[in-house]
Amino acid sequence: MQPTMSNEYLIHRYLSEELSLEEEKHLFDALSESEELRSELSTQLRLQQEAQKDLSKVSIPPRVTKAIFTSLGFTAPMHTGGKFSLAGRQLFTRTTAKMSTVFSAAALMIALTTFAYMVVDNSERIDDILSQSSSERTLDLHPPSPSKSEESFLAAEKPETITENRKLEEASVKAGHVAENTISAIAEHARVIPNEPIKAYFDIGKFSSVDYLTQTKIIGVADAGKIYCSEDGGKSWTLQESKTSNDLFGVNFIDTERGVVVGANGTALLTPNAGRDWENVETKTKVNLITVRFATRDTVYACGAEGVILRSTTAGKDWDRLESGTTASLFKIRFTNGSNGIVSGERGFTLQTHDAGLTWERK
């Protein structure tokens, strides 16, 4: 029997512990009759097992941890975020424990159904074998009680009091880029029904670039000087007055108020108030600027065509051109702090700096 879409989906749900007893019986009957379906079960098992291994193989380079702590004025600890961090171990243990019961049962199922297929046609005996393994699996697959962390996570879904919501809303406005993620807080801020999830509906093809100021407030830039703002996670957009007709390519905000937009012919625009007003500033270049990125609260970099790299130490008011040593178009620029950055562009060209852009070396 060829695996059908419905049987493959049943296997998927079986591995997620979502099947009813009747559905399990149907699946096991199908498995006993189809080698292809047993192979499908093996394939899905293997994928999930491999993905599970990933967490234990990832470790954060110590210099990254050091950069994070240093930027906050803290001393980096000796061993953090490594392969054996507490949450990593707990998550790995929880996932392993949960999946091992399913995998053990599934492996047993494969073995038993293969054996059942090989037995001389005797329906009563096959039913006995399947019912035995079915009852064992029921015991093995008894879902574990939710952990304390899961319970508390689920509890977070419940709407807070009105007072709490207001506090969250006020805090989220002051918070910078980040707003509280509880649904009730979003609801209070966005005036939608509590517990209604918010999705981003905007058409990605419309914009050259977008940046999130909060979880629901987005600024998007496009051709012909168009800057759009959404207050509801992308459901609806309003056009802002940019005072330019040049194509716009890049946008980046350092907090919920201050941001920079760059575009064609050396265009750079600043806003101090989340896009309500935009100021056109002089960049001393007519080259297309493609990407803009804040490195610190006041230092911002832009890159673009003809190898141009600009830096401002006044949050975008004044710009200086840095010597990049290339005429290749540059598309991406990232800084881990005020000094260390990397820029990359066409033909695989990559440069890095360790002195805030004064010098760049080819990577």
Added chain:
Amino acid sequence: MDPREEQLIEDLAGTGKEAERAFTEIYTRYAQRTYAFILRMTNDEAASQDLLQEVFIKFYNASKQGLVFTNPSGFILVIAKNLCLNWKRDLRPLENIDDILIASVDTPTIEQDELLHLINLSLELLEFDYRQAFVLKYYQGCTYDEMTLITGETIPALKNKVWRAKEQIKKALRPYILENQQ
């Protein structure tokens, strides 16, 4: 919330050594998981390191603003998810050989099993929402309730995306998996 974690959040909002100790503890608990999530969402080691830094700085700043969060782990993943989405949006949608070369410069170099490596690469086939659902479910081991709070999507939508993502990856890797089963 775990009372010890509640105390940590309270200390984090404070000043001085207490705040530093609290931040260190939270970082120790959640940084690896967060980094793994970002790495699988971007497949770009350099970008992931930058984004990890942004995540924890934003989290720290948020804690200073008096925000009340009942689950710091989920909150941190929400920040990470938003930054990953932002990062994806910033990528120039130019599908030419130059972009591929740029992407190859940042190819992860961490040691991996071959099949795991192939699965990680095949994540590139998935749209952001599907990739996110697959990574949260199978790499991060999240429950669907946790995924709802992180993504803002309904459980049925998430289940559908997890299944479709798995189908796509399975289809891409089937010959390799079958070959290794023999």
